[in-house]
Amino acid sequence: MKIEMNINGRKRIFDIRPDELLADTLRRHDYTSVRKGCDTTSCGVCTILIDDEPVPSCAYLTVRAEGKKITTVEGIAEEAERLAGCFGDEGADQCGFCNPGIALSVHALKLSAKAPTEENIRHYLVGHLCRCSGYQSQVKAIRRYLGDTT
Amino acid sequence: MKFTNYHRAQSLEDAHKTLQKDKSNTIVGGGLWLKLSRREVDTAVDLAGLDLDLIETTDKTIRIGAMTTLTQIEESDTLRQIASGILVEAVSEIMGRQLRNVATLGGSIIGRYGFSDCITPLLALDARLDFHERGIVSLQDFLTEKGKVDDILKAVVIDKTKAKGYFKKVKKTAHDFPILNVAVVKSEDGTRIAIGSRPAVATLAQAAMDHLAAATTIDKKTITQAARIAKESLKYSTNHRAGAEYRAHLAEVYTRRGLMEVNGLED
Ligand SMILES: Cc1cc2nc3c(=O)[nH]c(=O)nc-3n(C[C@H](O)[C@H](O)[C@H](O)COP(=O)(O)OP(=O)(O)OC[C@H]3O[C@@H](n4cnc5c(N)ncnc54)[C@H](O)[C@@H]3O)c2cc1C
Helix, strand or coil: CEEEEEECCEEEEEECCCCCEHHHHHHHCCCCCCCCCCCCCCCCCCEEEECCEEEECCCCEHHHHCCCEEECHHHHHHHHHHHHHHHHHHCCCCCCCCHHHHHHHHHHHHHHCCCCCHHHHHHHCCCCCCCCCCCHHHHHHHHHHHHHHC | CEEEEEEECCCHHHHHHHHHHCCCCEEECCCHHHHCCCCEEEEEEECCCCCCCCEEECCCEEEEECCCEHHHHHCCHHHHCCHHHHHHHHHHCCCCHHHHHHCEHHHHHHCCCCCCCCHHHHHHCCCEEEECCCEEEEHHHHHHCCCCCCCCEEEEEEECCCEEEEEEEECCCCCCCCCEEEEEEEECCEEEEEEECCCCCCEECHHHHHHHHHCCCCCHHHHHHHHHHHHHHCCCCCCCCCCHHHHHHHHHHHHHHHHHHHCCCCC
16 A cells, blocks of 8 residues: 655655554665664664654554654754764763664654753653663753753 | 554444454554554554544543543643542553553553553543443443453543542553552542552452441541451462562552542551
8 A cells, every 4th residue: 555654854655565564664765763672662762753752663553654744863863963962972872772762752852841851851761771871871961962952 | 463454444333344344353542552462453443533532521521532642641631630640640650752652541441451550540530431332331340341342442431520549550660561550549439449460450449448438437547457458358469570479568558558648648
């Protein structure tokens, strides 16, 4: 079946299977920043934004994305780079596998909350596992990033 | 789950008809739990677009559509005001924002999941389920039934009555399933105590509730007795998350704390 969606500001039409999941569709079309980790909606690395809200693309039916606005980290490249700078400054980075998903959630948080507190940030990011750095330095980096840009 | 055909229902009647066409046909809520199953299905029936994702209020009740996401519940000012916002609190502790943006209330109830953090507060709130074919069924009755549900859940209905509520999810990490959860609601009609993830699905601590209903005054002593009864009258089991004895202990402690809180008492 054919489906149309807007990915990072560009209209795309894909031929998909009815039971296809969005992470697979996106990766097949070279949006490789969308990672597959646990494949059970537990780890957060497959996070993308649909209409500016984070969703786990590993479990989201592609057919449901018809007509929706999809954002992958390629679509927020400048912001992601600024966030990466803050991660570097705070020593919040090692392998980087979880970073695209986290960058998208941070972007969504920024769009939805005016001045998120540390508690808001921690609550919003519960769905992102990071096995390298621990979470303290990430939260510091995100606070610095949000402080710098909002 | 694998399926051959996808059908976006045009109406509830259409969804129901399609569901009946083949034994394997399945309703999709958020699809997150279904994704984990190995089922092979002929047609997946999508309820999106049928306005089942609304939280509506009448004079006396609140009706939460089956396709309402956990995020919508978490952000509902209406639900925040019901029984100290226990449903909102319970939902906001489920996994991360991504999951809550997709998981639906209907999908969270139909499976009668033992670990459910939605069912426990809803049972304490005496929720009713509104099905397409069967009509209204109390959540309490639904939980005692077994087998596949061939009907479509339209909405969950709760009362707007003034009540105080308490909810506790015991878990090992921010991201984990519950080891045990407890919900207590005190309204004009009395006190309801629900205990879930024992690890069996939530049930009312009926004997403890009866003890409170029979008491002439509710004080520390009656509360301590009721909490002990909640521990002793329900069955707790062991799984990879926790032992039966530990669960029973938690049930007593948090039932007591919940009862103290809804009665405005302090230790
Ligand atoms: C990794 C992970 C961790 C989780 N952790 C927790 C937790 O800690 N606490 C907790 O409470 N929950 C937890 N959940 C469960 C989650 O909150 C949802 O309850 C679950 O995903 C089901 O919701 P869904 O909308 O995805 O349902 P689906 O997967 O779409 O459906 C589940 C079942 O319900 C049926 N169904 C759905 N809607 C209807 C309807 N309207 N009428 C009739 N049948 C219907 C489907 O056919 C299917 O059989 C977790 C889930 C996952 C994947």
